[in-house]
Amino acid sequence: MPEITDMAEANKWSVDETVANLREYYDGYHFSPENMVDIYNPFSLINALCDKRLRNYWAASGATSLINKFVDNFEVRLEDFEECEIMRNTLETSDVTGGGAILFLYQSGYLTIKSCDDYGYILGIPNKEVRQALNEMVLPALTLRKEDDIQSLQASLFLQLNMGMTDDAEKSMKALIADVPYSNKKLASMDMEERYRLIISTILNAVGIRVEVERMLAGGRIDIVAWTSHYIYVMELKLSNNGGVLAAEKQIKDCGYMEPFKADKRNVVALAVELDAQGKGLVGWKRVE
DSSP: OHHHHHHHHHHTOOHHHHHHHHHHHHOOBOOBTTBOOOBOOHHHHHHHHHHTSOOOHHHHHSOOTTHHHHOTTHHHHGGGGGSEEEEHHHHHHOOTTTSHHHHHHHHTTSOEEEEEOSSEEEEEOOSHHHHHHHHHHHHHHHHTOOHHHHHHHHHHHHHHHHTTOHHHHHHHHHHHTSSOOOOSHHHHHSOHHHHHHHHHHHHHHHTTOEEEEEEEETTEEEEEEEEOSSEEEEEEEEEGGGTHHHHHHHHHHHTTTTGGGTTSSSEEEEEEEEEOTTSOOEEEEEEEO
16 A cells, blocks of 8 residues: 555654554444454544654544543543443443443543443443543643643653653653642542552653553562653652652662563663652652663
8 A cells, every 4th residue: 555655654664563553543443243343543544644644633633521521530530441341231222421431432432342242341442542632631630730831841751752862851751740639539549659650651641652550570560661662661650758769770670670671672761760759749760771
């Protein structure tokens, strides 16, 4: 397909990398349990091939102001929608006002059918485009900032992490999480490190970086792993009153957190991250060699 070849050349990707990126961003919709073949979002796919770049075309085309009316505590519930159950009768016969947040997100295209059985459906976020859009929506509430105030910081952070500029990325991240909010009861019930983990992972997801939270290894559990085109970031978070940077660095080394990723062609960067125990944001991070 010439459009894919042109996109590959424009981005210095191989054809296989281009197809994989398009699938990750726009593929994964299912509209019937009888046919679970992945379907691309045609609006986004056509625009991406035309522009030769990956963007949130679909999300930018629709209004999102109704989401907060249907989803209480949306900023802390987002991970609940990665895999959620809904009764068959609710999905098949209810209108959007009768099925709660899950039905609303499904009918508005933010969730899709992942699987089903005799009792109901398992829904989930279809692809990276939608996941990034949802994280962008909740980010202002988690960072206590207006959307206009964080857009340039998000763009800077994305560039800096993609280029391996960890010192500059540290400054951008500090600016994005100057305070940890107590915006609702569920957020306030989390311990401080858990709140920071939620905020940082949301920031990374919102700028378009793939994130895995609490990745289990034989030697321990990594707080955050983030993948860019050229780098893999392994992040260990510690509060100032729990050892801070030194304790995070020691855990990264003692548990061999970098080892599982060294076979990847990307550069592996470990960051020992210190966070203020009183919720005043990022104290700093250290690149672990």
